[in-house]
Amino acid sequence: MGSQIICVVQQKGGAGKTTLVSNLATALIANGKSVALFDTDPQGSLGKWLDEREARMGESESLHFATATAFGISRAIRGVKDTTDYVFIDTPPKADSDMRWVLSEADLVLVPVSASQADVWATADVLDMAERADKPVHIVMNRTRSGTRVGEEVATAVAELDATPLKSTLAHRVVYAEALGKGLGVIEAQKSGAAAQEVRALADEVLALLGT
Numbered sequence: 001m002g003s004q005i006i007c008v009v010q011q012k013g014g015a016g017k018t019t020l021v022s023n024l025a026t027a028l029i030a031n032g033k034s035v036a037l038f039d040t041d042p043q044g045s046l047g048k049w050l051d052e053r054e055a056r057m058g059e060s061e062s063l064h065f066a067t068a069t070a071f072g073i074s075r076a077i078r079g080v081k082d083t084t085d086y087v088f089i090d091t092p093p094k095a096d097s098d099m100r101w102v103l104s105e106a107d108l109v110l111v112p113v114s115a116s117q118a119d120v121w122a123t124a125d126v127l128d129m130a131e132r133a134d135k136p137v138h139i140v141m142n143r144t145r146s147g148t149r150v151g152e153e154v155a156t157a158v159a160e161l162d163a164t165p166l167k168s169t170l171a172h173r174v175v176y177a178e179a180l181g182k183g184l185g186v187i188e189a190q191k192s193g194a195a196a197q198e199v200r201a202l203a204d205e206v207l208a209l210l211g212t
């Protein structure tokens with residue numbers, strides 16, 4: 001078995017990288033898959049999420065976590081790739097040359113874009129890097145607010161970027177922040193809520209892109 005590797009990158013802070021990683025990971029684990037998470041962000045939010053999670057539900061065989069440097073990511077992945085279905089790499093809010101080490105490992109690159117013009121401006125550099133690394137890259141619209149003017153403006157600006165947005169989007173919902181703070185995915189925090197539905201749809205779309 002070889003893992004499929006999903007890198008989540010966006011130089012704009014707070015766009016939803018860690019939210020995307022924690023929610024996709026928990027959706028896959030709920031489907032019986034094994035997941036490894038690597039955090040290359042020195043802020044360490046994903047590790048704190050996992051600390052909360054383990055305090056609540058103990059350690060899980062299907063969820064491996066480690067911090068890693070961008071340069072060390074290849075070695076880190078080698079250690080899990082025979083025993084893990086999916087690897088997620090969470091990254092810091094910057095797009096420097098170190099990012100190439102992370103991108104070179106990716107089977108799929110996801111770029112969250114929060115519903116603000118500043119996020120769209122920040123996105124072009126990251127898309128360039130992913131394209132130079134010759135990796136499939138998709139935008140994931142996050143914190144969407146349907147029916148708002150800013151939402152429409154951002155959607156128009158994103159459509160002009162050089163990457164296809166996924167059909168699935170994540171709306172602005174308090175449960176995303178609540179679940180993150182509790183070490184949960186939204187599918188665990190509110191099993192049948194709207195957030196859970198959109199995360200399941202997103203996970204299905206990601207798996208389809210990976211051909212699994």
Ligand SMILES: Nc1ncnc2c1ncn2[C@@H]1O[C@H](COP(=O)(O)OP(=O)(O)OP(=O)(O)O)[C@@H](O)[C@H]1O
Pocket residue numbers: 010012013014015016017018019020041043045091092093142143144170171172173174175176177178180
């Ligand atoms: N769809 C959403 N609805 C509501 N809150 C959200 C949503 N997505 C993210 N958030 C909240 O916004 C904050 C930033 O999200 P997150 O930590 O995932 O971003 P990030 O890109 O990882 O940030 P950083 O660049 O600092 O690593 C968090 O408090 C998170 O809970």
Ligand SMILES: [Mg+2]
Pocket residue numbers: 017018019041045090091
């Ligand atoms: Mg983060």
